[in-house]
Amino acid sequence: MMRKSYGLGMLAFFCASFLAVPLAFAQAQKPVSKSYVLKAARIFDGKSDALVKPGLVVVADGKITGVGASAAIPEGAEVIDFGDATLLPGFIDAHTHLTSMYSEDYKQSALNYLQKTIAEQALDASANARVTLMAGITTVRDVGSSDFVDVGLRNAIRDHVVPGPRMLVCVHALGATGGHCDGSDGYRAGLFGHEAGPLEGVINGPEQARYAVRLDHKYGADIIKVCATGGVLSLTDDVDTPQLTQEELNAIVDEAHALRRKTAAHAHGAEGAKRAIRASIDSIEHGTFLDDEALDMMKQRGTYLVPTLMAPQGIQEQIDKGTYIPAPILAKAKAAIAAGHQTFQRALAKGVKIGLGTDAGVYEHGRNTEEFHQMVDLGMKPIDALKAGTSADANLLGLADKIGTLEAGKLADVVAVPGDPVENIRQTEHVFFVMKEGVIYKNDRGSAAH
């Protein structure tokens, strides 16, 4: 076959095309960030124990340059006064699956996974990213995807091709053959041409564990996620069994930390969670059946619990509607729903660090901020729930120097809710203003004075 070289004619063609469609290119460029003065009756700065009145945040070049009445106002800044509202740091969801389409039809979900092209999955995911951002979530830690869709979505959002929250992605969640993170569980052996291995995140033995971390790192992982125990939505395992050995978890966390990657362990059962905690995991996700010993270990070591209360909520709603759920999954879901709330309350009483994560995808994308009232309903102080979804999560994600609080020097991720969210935590479900890195993505009040 003849190879064609691109000469001057082809160069001219590219230039002409570019000139003919400048708008298409412009859409993929970084939106202009102006200078703003955001005002509201109150402000939650992400770390204080009370709201401060009045609220004032100054933004320039995508960053916060001042907070409070004494902040210097840049010349020409646009002043937006929201009146009876509260300014808060952009919310963080430490547990999402933006590439998973929510569906109440389990058979259709399985078919979608097998039939949809990667491009369709990516386009679906971009719609999920948009509704998540519009709900006030400006950063997510996305903890499980397939076929590298998460990496592509993260990059597209970063490059302003599609709107969405800043994403930290894990590429493949790592787990054992037949475990919760073995995406081919329940399917006929050999359906995908071979038994899944480290390249798909399925590992057996510490050597493979270390290799799989290196593969995730190579292909763009910001964080490393492991499945330390069984799960609810997998067909063939028990929900609470340990699924990785101590040696495997040690290898994963050791390698991840050496590569400066934070780690998260999906863990419902106590034994698998304890192995992950001993291995110095940064957070336990779900934690449904944690016993006192596991919680004490977390308290002592500073391990975060990300309780994902919206996950059982979403499944409970499906059960209430009489949705078809395969029998093994239904039994596990009922056991998890029965145990989870009480475990959260014990963790709270012991003073375990708690982050906010929701398992979006298990319930409908965009309802993320309902996690706040779930936490408060179970006894968490509203101000502490707000900290969980801002500064605590920023710490957990290793981004405390950039996001999670409204302070000079931080990225200008700012949201606004009506009224006072400490008096009524459900105001967090009515985010009407979303700014990410100084760019306004949503302003439903539009109250502006110049």
Ligand SMILES: [Zn+2]
């Ligand atoms: Zn999850």
